[in-house]
Amino acid sequence: MSPHAITLIKATVPALQQHGEAITRHFYTVMLGEHPELKAFFNEAHQASGTQSRALAGAVLAYAAHIDRLGEIAGALPRIIHKHAALGVLPEHYPIVGQCLLRAIKDVLGDAATDEIIDAWGAAYGELAKLLIAAEEQVYAANAARDGGWRGQRAFRVARRVAESDVITSFYLEPVDGGPLLAFVPGQYLTLVLSIDGETMRRNYSLSDAPGKPWYRISVKREPQGKASGWLHDTAVVGTPIDALAPCGDFTLAEDAQRPLVLVTGGVGITPAMSMLEAAAPGGRPIRFIHAARDGRVHAFRQRVDAIAARHANVRVTYVYDRPRAEDRPHATGLVTRELLAQQLPGDRDVDLYLLGPKPFMQSVYRSGLDLGVPQQQLRYEFFGPLEDLRAA
Ligand SMILES: Cc1cc2nc3c(=O)[nH]c(=O)nc-3n(C[C@H](O)[C@H](O)[C@H](O)COP(=O)(O)OP(=O)(O)OC[C@H]3O[C@@H](n4cnc5c(N)ncnc54)[C@H](O)[C@@H]3O)c2cc1C
Ligand code: HEM
Known part of the structure; x- marks a missing residue:
């Protein structure tokens, strides 16, 4: 990025900070309205609570505020990369998100967002996107290359269900192809791709058993009016097919640590x-x-x-x-x-x-x-x- 663009970005950070949440809320309305195919990726409850808007706004603003010293925020990236990789975010999604974000900035800031400013933000977004796309591809490639690994969706079926409490039930998932399973690190989670009443949704569930078993076990709490958890509790029985993306996540147990x-x-x-x-x-x-x-x-x-x-x-x-x-x-x-x-x-x-x-x-x-x-x-x-x-x- 040119030094001039960096100056413009830094000068507009305070205005965006002030309107950050309004911008991201507007961004989601525009994006999900015009690209309904992306709805499956974004959890409606997270939109409603505002937590997802804050997370995305926070990340873009932190990036912009640190644009001349990116090393200081590098620690925040693995979490985003794993979240995106877990959910199957792909390079072709980035231009859509970028265009909608720039439009939302323009709509909320009005005349204050000149073409020059929008171009500078476009360039900044492009650099961040490039970095995330490359890092996410590394996760996909590593998961596909490892023993028992795969890329994209893999078909599983429920092999067993066990009630763990009045509200939590475990589901043992075995691959339909009968092949080996990628060894995950304790703390990682699966993403299920579910089709419920004609609506496709992606939900993360932590792996609750030790690695190295011929199944993945997830343990799901029934949420009040929860779409996926309600469906799993009420409808998923032994034999029910369920698609899943490969395990991801950076909340992991360090294997070599010996301290308590x-x-x-x-x-x-x-x-x-x-x-x-x-x-x-x-x-x-x-x-x-x-x-x-x-x-x-x-x-x-x-x-x-x-x-x-x-x-x-x-x-x-x-x-x-x-x-x-x-x-x-x-x-x-x-x-x-x-x-x-x-x-x-x-x-x-x-x-x-x-x-x-x-x-x-x-x-x-x-x-x-x-x-x-x-x-x-x-x-x-x-x-x-x-x-x-x-x-x-
Ligand atoms: C890394 C990670 C690991 C996870 N691991 C587990 C796990 O091990 N076990 C587990 O049980 N869960 C886990 N979760 C949570 C899980 O992914 C789901 O979010 C959870 O099961 C709820 O999904 P749902 O579809 O049932 O509920 P949703 O339909 O998403 O609804 C959730 C709640 O929000 C309310 N709601 C929905 N839409 C709206 C709206 N528009 N306005 C207001 N309120 C609304 C619903 O009534 C409900 O109470 C994990 C999440 C993450 C991110
Ligand atoms: C430079 C661009 C992007 C940035 C900075 C960004 C940032 C973030 C951040 C900070 C989170 C929250 C992570 C967490 O939960 O800790 C997130 C989650 C997410 N991102 Fe992105 N993202 C970008 C692009 C994209 C794209 C292109 C997609 C395409 C679909 C996408 C889809 C998602 C989804 C689905 C979630 C999880 C939402 C949820 O929990 O409901 N993101 N992103």
């Missing part, structure tokens, strides 16, 4: 932690498994986690219920407080802490982890939706 592992989850956030626990427990590394649930009825995988802890002395388990029933036997009641977390951490706080659950839970545990002295880069989290800022609260 602390898994802190709430509700359905337990799913990737199950995969991590299954994979790490036999290695002997100290593991603290802390799980928060409302009560015993909605507490998934309790028997399995208890069995792992009984077999592996390095695994210690703490269940925390905030509304226990009389017959429930949690280790603690209430919330996962800083004090509770402190009891589970070694004095030097040198742990890998992975957390996942509802946003207020994550904000609170993240804050506690930092306050207690866990190094920030060893605090890892995933969102079951668009990335949000945990530090904002």
Whole structure:
């Protein structure tokens, strides 16, 4: 990009920051109105809550604000790349998104967005797109080249269903072609491509079993009026065909790490932690498994986690219920407080802490982890939706 274009971009960042969300909301309306084929990629609930608008606006603005020092935001890119690769975003989608974004900037800013400014933003978008396209292709190529890997959609069928709690059911998916399965890293997720009542949708589900099995297991919570989760619970039975894209995600268990592992989850956030626990427990590394649930009825995988802890002395388990029933036997009641977390951490706080659950839970545990002295880069989290800022609260 020319130095002049960079100056123009930097000068317009404040105006775009001010109108960022309005621009991205307008952008989605334009794009999904004119390119309905892209609807399958974008989760309507994420649009409605505004989290996806904020994520895209945030990324484009952060890129623009750092355009002359991109190294400072490079750390944010793997998450976007994995999210796009998981969902099957392709190079041909980028010009569509770019044109709609520029139109939205022009429509919202009006005369303030001169042709020169729009051209500069077009060039900036083009560079970011080039970088993402290349990185996403690397993920696709690597997944296709590895043993059991594939590119695009692969046909699976439900081989087994198991109720894990009143609200969470596991689905064991086996490939229809009978071939081997790409070894995923615990913490990664599959994307299902579902066709429900004539509507195609893509949904991410964490892999909840250890890698190396002849199936992929996902464990799905029924959401109130949830389209995909409702369909899976009500309609997907043994034999039901389901297409899936290859596992992706950068919220992964570092395979060589030996420091204590602390898994802190709430509700359905337990799913990737199950995969991590299954994979790490036999290695002997100290593991603290802390799980928060409302009560015993909605507490998934309790028997399995208890069995792992009984077999592996390095695994210690703490269940925390905030509304226990009389017959429930949690280790603690209430919330996962800083004090509770402190009891589970070694004095030097040198742990890998992975957390996942509802946003207020994550904000609170993240804050506690930092306050207690866990190094920030060893605090890892995933969102079951668009990335949000945990530090904002
Ligand atoms: C990386 C990742 C991993 C995940 N792993 C898991 C997992 O292991 N297990 C799991 O259960 N889930 C997981 N999820 C969440 C999953 O992808 C789905 O988002 C979830 O199943 C809900 O999808 P749905 O189609 O059932 O609900 P949706 O139809 O998307 O609706 C979700 C909620 O939003 C409401 N809603 C929908 N549309 C609107 C609207 N227009 N306005 C207002 N409200 C609306 C619905 O009523 C519902 O309560 C994961 C997500 C990500 C990103
Ligand atoms: C330079 C261009 C782009 C940027 C900067 C960008 C940025 C982002 C960001 C920040 C997220 C949120 C990631 C997260 O959840 O953590 C995201 C998600 C997503 N992006 Fe992009 N993106 C771009 C182009 C595209 C294109 C071309 C497509 C094509 C379809 C696309 C489809 C999606 C989808 C479907 C999601 C997930 C939406 C959801 O959760 O509902 N993006 N993108």
